[in-house]
Amino acid sequence: MKHKTCIHVTSANDSTRREFISSVLHGVASCYDGEVKVCPEYELSGSHGKGPVDWVIKIGDTIIVVTEAKREDINQGVGQNAIQLQTSSQRNKKKRTYNEALREDVMYGIVSTGVDWVIIKLVTTGECNDNDNGNVEVLLSSRTPFTFPINESVFDKSLMLEKLKNLFGQIK
Template sequence: MLYRHHSNKNRNVAQGRYQREASPKFQWTANRGQITLTALKSRLRTCFTFPDGTEDEHIVINRECGGSEKEIVCLVDDEDLASPFSSWTFPQIKTLFGLTADSYIDLPRFDGELANTTDYEKILGHDLEDIAMKHKTCIHVTSANEATRREFISPILHGVAFCYDGEVKVCPEYELSGSHGKGPVNWVIKIGDTIIVVIEAKREDINQGVGQNAIQLQASSQRNKKKRTYNEALREDVMYGMVSTGVDWVIIKLVTTGEYNDSDNGNVEVLLSSRTPFTFPINESSIKALCLANQVVFNRQIESQESLKRVKTENK
């Protein structure tokens, strides 16, 4: 029998794993009525030392066939067991985070400001031209498929990011994972070590999209806290997300306080921007408002980065 540990940091089994050959004296005597995976895993626990926090679901048993057959015990972590982000719904995050709202529209509000800047002027003309061209050459966004809808979402993200002279990057199909979900997200706005998660609402279901987005933001928050010192990780962590159908845009904020560990989500709040949902007709005033609202989110995330840098400097 071979005992392996799979690290989530390196999913390639051929690299970064440790192996330990089981003692040839290991025996498990049982009749057919006693042979269950639960019983075998219980027996393995008495004979081998597993990492702290290992649960039965982390122990996977399979058989390798080849020159010589081997029984193999593999360990997987919580992120390996996590469901795809797309499987999450709003009622599920309500239960997970202890929210009181039954729908995204009932979430408590945060002040959704518009950026007080003239930066939009250098992107507004380009965005209007780009979206107007797509409006003429694509199927109408209200009846388009998901791929076409993304054509109307992407220009807004790139247009606002362009105002930051390379400090902000737009990354499509970005892989993200956490204890409750994993998979690619449609877009990530990278600002230093922090990200803003942007997704297209599947089947125009913003309620489900907000649930999915909240789990993605929580996964990002977990990633951030794992990188920080104990004192830094206890600080309030603020993450922003956006959900769009290509016509309607919703901005949410996820606030996590308290220490995070694998069995505790900390205290999680999900809030909705007071200015959303934005309905997006193809005209200058609506695009201007949407760009300025998005720019505020970008600015706040940059400010949170600066705040964390100050904390790190003070702790040195």
């Protein structure tokens, strides 16, 4: 089945792109019968910052931080998301025992302009508290952003679903 798009997301304003990203996130979450929740403007607090993140995807006790990047600078969004992940990691480690906090911690983030999407994996090892970040490593899903084929005048829904499955399948 072919569908027509009404606006090119790359040339859209911030609120239109934000609405598109939100629709994608809620669409993916709806495939999991309530096991996955999307929370907009989720509040985080830690030594690296305080304030709302654009979205958090909750899967049980796991959270995935989602950041909307400006259309011309996804790299800035990657940096912002990495700091938000580190802040979230700090908050989560405060709830653990000392021995649990010393183990490797993996968190995932998503950065999107609406068209371009990047999956981030943040790995922290060692003690992470307000004064010490432990060892932090930020890994990207690929060297270039994953681009959805949505700015064509006509696109194939099955192709879009396959692309979404491949993108979100990187989070394990």
